[in-house]
Amino acid sequence: MTNAACRRLLAVLCLSSSVLAGQAEADDQMLLMLSGDEQLVSIATGTPQPVSKAPSVATVITAADIRATGATTLSDVLESVPGMHVSRSGLLWAPLYSIRGIQTLFTPEVLIMINGIPLTNSYYGDRGRLMGDIPLEHIARIEVIRGPGSAVHGAEAVSGAINIITRTASDIAGTESGLRAGSYRTYDGWVQHGGKWGEVDVAAYLRLGTTEGSGGTVGADAQTALDRTFGTRASNAPGPVQNGYDSIDARLDLALDHWRLRLGHIDRPNHGTGTGVADALDPLTKGHGKYTNLDLTWHNPKLTENWALTAQASYYDTSEEEVDITLFPAGSAFPLALPGGASSTVGMVGRPEHWERQQRLSVSALYGGFEKHKLRAGAGYNLVDMYRVTETKNFTFVYIPGVGYVPQCINLACSIVEATQANGLAFLTPHERRSVFAYLQD
Incomplete structure (x- = not known):
């Protein structure tokens, strides 16, 4: 094949590829238009x-x-x-x-x-x-x-x-509500409303529920193995998984012009411990998780012909509170590091709790003045503050060469004490983390 023929063939292939690519893009757009999706x-x-x-x-x-x-x-x-x-x-x-x-x-x-x-x-x-x-x-x-x-x-x-x-007000047709009942004593009811309050678009939602969980059975747990080792009979297995909880969910959405305010709350009282914090069934302990978020957004998609601008401030507050967690049940045996090899037959109990809040600020701009490109730029500031940590417990861990870390009573009575930095038992201390960021995206 001559050089001239090769050049003509290459030109035809390039032209065909360009036409096919353009046709494929047009087909994609046509499919989206036809589907209305x-x-x-x-x-x-x-x-x-x-x-x-x-x-x-x-x-x-x-x-x-x-x-x-x-x-x-x-x-x-x-x-x-x-x-x-x-x-x-x-x-x-x-x-x-x-x-x-x-x-x-x-x-x-x-x-x-x-x-x-x-x-x-x-x-x-x-x-x-x-x-x-x-x-x-x-x-x-x-x-x-x-x-x-x-x-x-x-x-x-x-x-x-x-x-x-x-959902926003436009996603809800007036007032909607529902009730449900199911197996494992599962019940819940909810109501939501979307509409106008003067010039403000309003969407509100409230749900209450309770369940005892799926009721699966654990045949043997971590305490079962300890019973074999120490000759005790403390395990709660066979027994049901503790995965029940009560629930409260609430949300509020308010919108006016370029502004939107959203508030949400998730509350989970009486939350079970599953198969146990230490893989030993605990039918008594219940936790309580609370999660609240608030955000205020200003968004103008047409600030100018080619510019869109968004600014947002948000707040998120969480707490996870628990009654005394029974890691291993009463009747379980753990050796004390005492002369003569004394031991105590008690449960292993702890209560770690923490409270946290997060604050975020961000601003972003979108430029669409280019034919095949969109530029997005932004900056922000985040503050994560674990402002309170508490713990009480009656155990600690001691390293034994050849064995590893084993739980042992804190004192002779295996009584519950407050874990602090002063006594060296604190598992975590209050702290915060700040971050500043900026980005440019094509």
């Missing part, structure tokens, strides 16, 4: 775009999808996402979100957000061990990215990110 996702880049164009593998679950599945909790509906699995931690029966097989003790590598505000608890980096499940009645859509999202959302999104978008 506004499957837009903003969690991948921070700006709305079709799911098919998102740089991450994204899934959008709408309110219609939720109704079609019959799911009642966030964990139920997330099981429908490809590449994602929801399991349970034995500790407090907390949901574990595994994306593409990546899973640790409390899955802190998966970021959970409500309306873009992280529900991250700095104690373990998760969304709170006592939060339980999130109901779905007041959710408009759920956006999920599977794969690293740290560039947009920070280190907590190394495995993926989930953004829960709640």
Whole structure:
């Protein structure tokens, strides 16, 4: 083949490729127009775009999808996402979100957000061990990215990110309510309303519920093995998993012009300990988790012809309070580090509690004056303050060469004492973390 023929063939191939690429893009746009499906996702880049164009593998679950599945909790509906699995931690029966097989003790590598505000608890980096499940009645859509999202959302999104978008006044047709009853003495009722209060768009939601949990049975636990070793009979196994809890969920959304104020509260009293904090069944201990968020947003999508501007301030307050946790039940035996090998037959009891607040400020601008590019720039400030930590307990851990760390009574009576820095028993002290960030994105 001559050089001239080669050049003509190359030109034809390039032209064909360009035409086909243009046709494919046109076909995509035509399909979106014909389907009328506004499957837009903003969690991948921070700006709305079709799911098919998102740089991450994204899934959008709408309110219609939720109704079609019959799911009642966030964990139920997330099981429908490809590449994602929801399991349970034995500790407090907390949901574990595994994306593409990546899973640790409390899955802190998966970021959970409500309306873009992280529900991250700095104690373990998760969304709170006592939060339980999130109901779905007041959710408009759920956006999920599977794969690293740290560039947009920070280190907590190394495995993926989930953004829960709640309903606004336009998503609710007047007043809606419902009652449910199910197995394991599960009952809940909810009411929500969307409408106008003068010039203000109002959406409000309240739900009350209770459940005794799934009632699974544990045949043998960690105390069972200790009973064999020390000749005791303290284990509560076989026995039921303690995964029941009461629940209160409330949300309020107020919008006027470019302003939006949102308030939410999640309350989980009487929360069971699952299979036990130390994998020994504990039918007595109940925890209480409280999570409150507030955010104020100003958003103008048409500040000028090519500019959009968003400013946001948010506040998130959490506390996880518990009665005395029985790590190992009364009647269990642990050796004391005393001359003569004295021992005491008592339970292993502790009560760690912590309170935390988070404050966030951010501003972002979007420029759309370029034909095939959008520029997004922003800056922000975050303050995470674990302002109070308390603990009481009757045990500590002592290292024995060749054995490892073993629990031992703090004193001869194995009585409960306050853990402080002064006596060297404090497991955590109040502290805060500040971060300042800026970004430029194409």
